[in-house]
Amino acid sequence: MLSIAVVIVAVLLFSIVLSVVAVAIDMLLGLQDPEAMIEGRISMTPAMLAATNLSLIAAAALSLIAHRFINGVRVGYFHSVAPGLRWGWMWLSFALVAPLYLLFAASSFLDPAYQTLTFSGTTLAFFFVIILTTPLQAAAEEYMFRGVIQRSVGSWIRSPRWSFIVGTAASAAVFSAAHFAADIWLIVYYLLFGVLLSILTQRTGGVEAAIAIHTANNLFLLLVSAVTGQMDAGFDRSAGVGGPVMLVPVVILAVVLLVLSWVGKRHRLTTVTGGEAITADAAGPGTALPSASPWTGSGQQAGE
Secondary structure: OHHHHHHHHHHHHHHHHHHHHHHHHHHHHOOOOHHHHHOOOOOOOHHHHHHHHHHHHHHHHHHHHHHHHHOOOOOHHHHEOOOOOOHHHHHHHHHHHHHHHHHHHHHHHHOHHHOOOOOOHHHHHHHHHHHHHHHHHHHHHHHHHHHHHHHHHHOOOOOHHHHHHHHHHHHHHHHHHOOOOOOHHHHHHHHHHHHHHHHHHHHHOEOHHHHHHHHHHHHHHHHHHHHOOOHHHHOOOOOOOOOHHHHHHHHHHHHHHHHHHHHHHHOOOOOEOOEOOOOHHHHOOOOOOOOOOOOOHHHHHHOO
16 A cells, blocks of 8 residues: 555655745746736646656656565566566567557647647647656556556465456556546547556566557657647646547557557567466376466465
């Protein structure tokens, strides 16, 4: 429970502190409207985007440190049950999903609001922040939600199956709530996004594929928003902004999950602690199966 509290407090604390710094910088540069701020409306600027991403990165770093000492999880198991970060698998996953998410982001140009391109110093500043910090921001969210929260909650339950189910439900709920969406379609979208990435993480034995998907999704959507001057619209989560169209990225992610699960199986990814999974069918008669646990709360303890 303490690890989960650290995640929530760290996200809120770093977000508040860095947002205040970003707003101060924007005020000095004349990029924020004081009257709009009084009404609770803050424009998305390069400084605000940097503050948002850096706050998540810092929160993830603190959360993982706490997870290491509170739960006793060794560093290698933060990434996968291999243990360690499987760089080759992460890059392969990104190469497979990037074209699809680039095409999805490009579909935004069908909207008239996204058909006017803007190139300015602000656009370049957005590009700089997006390219440098968004991959780390995406990874940070995966480590916090699919890593710390899911496995911490899962560790409360002895059954691996129910550990995964309850951990997934908890992490997806917190992930959705953390986006502060007021639109029901967006709330459901973030909830399903979290559930599907948890399933993918469990099926591949690590967060690498989830990081690749999260990075591709955020990276391309933000770049399109920046070049079309729609950054404020891209972060608008107020009631009424969503709709059934939000089911499209959910379907895309479901298809990607199936594809990457299949590719991971073909590459014989380690999906349980203690070494590569060996099924009873593959082992043959008389072969002792290893004692191992999947990416669940139980699995985290097995990795100590």
